[in-house]
Amino acid sequence: MSDHSGIENVHSFVTLAQELSFRRAAERLHLDQSALSRRIQKLEATLGFRLLERTTREVRLTQAGRSFYDDNADLLRGYESSIQLARRIAEGKLGSLNVGYMAFAATELMPAAVARFRQAHPEVDLKIRYIRTQGQKIALANDEIDLGYMIGPFDHADYHSLTLSLEPLYVVTPRNHALLRLPVVTPADLAGQDIILGDTHEWEEYRWRLANLFSAEGISLNIAIEASNTLALLGLVAAGLGVTIYPESLIGFLGRSVEVRPIIHPQFRISTVLAWKRSNRSRQVREFVDVAKLAGMR
Numbered sequence: 091m092s093d094h095s096g097i098e099n100v101h102s103f104v105t106l107a108q109e110l111s112f113r114r115a116a117e118r119l120h121l122d123q124s125a126l127s128r129r130i131q132k133l134e135a136t137l138g139f140r141l142l143e144r145t146t147r148e149v150r151l152t153q154a155g156r157s158f159y160d161d162n163a164d165l166l167r168g169y170e171s172s173i174q175l176a177r178r179i180a181e182g183k184l185g186s187l188n189v190g191y192m193a194f195a196a197t198e199l200m201p202a203a204v205a206r207f208r209q210a211h212p213e214v215d216l217k218i219r220y221i222r223t224q225g226q227k228i229a230l231a232n233d234e235i236d237l238g239y240m241i242g243p244f245d246h247a248d249y250h251s252l253t254l255s256l257e258p259l260y261v262v263t264p265r266n267h268a269l270l271r272l273p274v275v276t277p278a279d280l281a282g283q284d285i286i287l288g289d290t291h292e293w294e295e296y297r298w299r300l301a302n303l304f305s306a307e308g309i310s311l312n313i314a315i316e317a318s319n320t321l322a323l324l325g326l327v328a329a330g331l332g333v334t335i336y337p338e339s340l341i342g343f344l345g346r347s348v349e350v351r352p353i354i355h356p357q358f359r360i361s362t363v364l365a366w367k368r369s370n371r372s373r374q375v376r377e378f379v380d381v382a383k384l385a386g387m388r
Contacts, residue, residue, distance in 0.1 A: 097166075097169070098129070099129045099130075099132060099133040100133065100162050100166070101119075101166060102115070102119055102121075102126055102129040102130065102133075103129075103130055103133055103141060103155075103158070103159070103162070104159060104162055104163050104166055105118050105119055106126065106130065106142070106149070107141075107142075107151055107155065107159040107163075108163075110148070110149045110150070110151075111149065112126055112127065112149065130142065137158075139152075139154050140152050140154065140155070141154065141155035141158060141159075142155055185214055185215070185372070185374050186214065186215040186216075186217070186374075187207075187214055187215070187216050187217070187236050187237075187372075187374045187375070187378060188217050188218075188219065188234065188235040188236050188237075189204070189216065189217070189218045189219070189235060189236065189237050189238070189239070189378070190218075190219050190220075190221040190225075190226040190229055190230075190235040190237070190238040190239065190240075191218060191219070191220060191221070191238070191239040192220070192221065192222055192223050192226070192239060192240055192241060192295075193220075193320060193340070194239075194241065194257070194337050194339055194340065194360065194362050195239035195254075195339075195362050196220070197339050197340060197342075197343055198339055198385070199239060199254050199255060199339070199362060199382070199385055199386060200218065200239050202384075202385035203378065203381045203382040203384075203385045204216065204218060206381040206384060206385070207377065207378050207381045210377065210381070211374070211377060214374055219235065221235070221238070222292055222293070222294065222295070223240040223241045223294070223295035223296075224294055224295055226238035226239075226240045226365070227240070227244075227365075230249065230365060230366070230367060233367075236366060236367075236370060236372070236374070236375050236378075237364055237365065237366040237375060237378060237379070237382075238364070238365050238366070239254070239362060239363075239364055240295070240362070240363060240365060241295045241296055241299060241360065241361070241362065241363075242361035242362060242363030243361060243363060244363050244365050247368075248367060248368055248369070249365050249366065249367055249368060250365065250366055250367075250368055251363045251364065251365040252363060252364045252365075252379065252382070252383065252386070253361055253362075253363050253386075254362050254363060254364055254382060254383075254385070254386030255339065255361065255362045255386060256359050256360075256361045257337040257338040257339055257359055257360050257361075257362070258337070258338050258352050258353070258358065258359055259303075259335055259336070259337055259338075259352075259353045259358045259359065259360060260335070260336050260337070260338060260341055260350045260351060260352050260353060261275055261280065261333050261334075261335055261350065261351050261353055262324070262327055262333060262334045262335070262336050262344060262348050262349070262350050263327065263333045263348060263349050263350070263351070264327055264328055264329070264330045264333075264348060264349070265328075265347070265348065265349055267333065267349065269283070269333065269351065270349055270351065272351075274351075274352075274354045275351045275352065275353055275354060276353065276354050276355060277303070277304060277307045277309055277353060277355050277358060278307065278309065280304075280309065280311070280333070280335075280353070281309045281310075282312060283312065283332065283333055284312060284314035284315075284331065284332035284333070285311045285312055285313050285314060285332055285333060285334065285335070286313075286314060286315045286316075286317065286323055286326045286327055286331060286332040286333065286334045287300070287311075287313055287316060287317075287323075287334060287335070288316065288317060288318065288319075288320075288323060289316040289317065289318050290316075291318070292318050292319070296360070299360060300335060303357060303358055306357070307355075314331065314332045315331055315332060320340070324344060324345065324347070324348060327348050328347035328348050335353070336350075337360045338352075339362075362386075364379065364382050364386075366379070
C-alpha cells in the first residue's frame with residue numbers, strides 16, 4: 091500500500107475517534123458531516139479494513155480501529171510538534187549557527203555581534219571557532235561554518251561579503267625604540283627594520299596583504315623572526331628583537347611592555363569582512379548579519 095489517503099484523512103479519523111461523534115468531530119475539523127464521512131470511507135477503503143462501527147445512535151472503534159488510533163494519535167502529535175519546531179527554526183528562533191573568526195575580529199567585532207545575537211535569539215545554538223582566513227574560505231565551501239570574519243576583501247560570485255571595518259595599521263616597537271623619536275612613522279621608515287611577523291601557516295592572508303602594501307611603495311620588508319601566535323610576537327618585540335605591525339583593533343590589548351605608533355599612509359589599512367554563501371538563506375544567517383552590521387564599520 092503506497093497511498094494511505096494522506097495525512098488529512100488520518101487526522102480526521104483520529105479526531106473522530108476522540109469525539110466518537112460525527113457532529114462534534116466535524117465541528118472541530120471545520121467540515122460538514124458528509125465530507126467527514128467521505129474521508130473516513132476513503133481511508134477504510136484504502137486500508138482494506140473497517141475502523142469504525144456505526145449505528146444511528148453511536149460510533150465505536152473496531153479493534154483494528156483502536157490499534158490504528160493508538161499508533162496514529164502519537165504520530166500526529168509528533169507531526170504537529172515537528173511543524174512547530176520547524177516553524178521556529180524558519181523564524182530564526184531555534185536551530186544552530188556556526189561562525190568562524192580570525193584574530194582581528196576577536197576583540198570587538200565578533201564579541202559585540204555574538205552578544206547581541208544571543209540576547210535576541212537565546213535558543214539558537216551559536217558556536218564560534220577561531221580559524222585563519224584561508225581556512226575559513228575552505229570551511230565555508232564545505233558548509234562547516236555559516237559565516238566567517240576574515241581579512242578582506244573577499245570577492246567571489248558564490249559568496250556575499252560585508253565590510254565591517256577598515257583599520258589603520260600601527261607599528262609595535264620595544265620601549266625607547268628609535269622609531270618612537272620620529273614625528274610620524276611612514277612606510278619608508280620601516281625599510282631596513284627587523285620585522286617580526288606571524289608565520290605563513292597561521293598568518294598567510296595578513297602577510298600577503300602587508301607584502302602588497304609595502305611593495306606598492308617599493309619597500310621589501312626584512313622578516314627577521316616568525317612566530318605562530320600573538321603572545322609570542324609581543325614577547326619577541328618586548329625583548330628588543332624587532333618590531334611588528336598590527337591593526338588598530340588590537341592596540342588596546344598589547345600591554346605596557348611595548349609602544350605603538352600609527353603608520354601614516356592613506357592606503358595602509360586592513361579590512362575585516364563578514365562572508366557567507368549566497369545559497370545560505372537561513373533566517374539565522376540573516377539575523378546575524380544584521381547584528382554584525384551594528385557592531386561594524388568604524
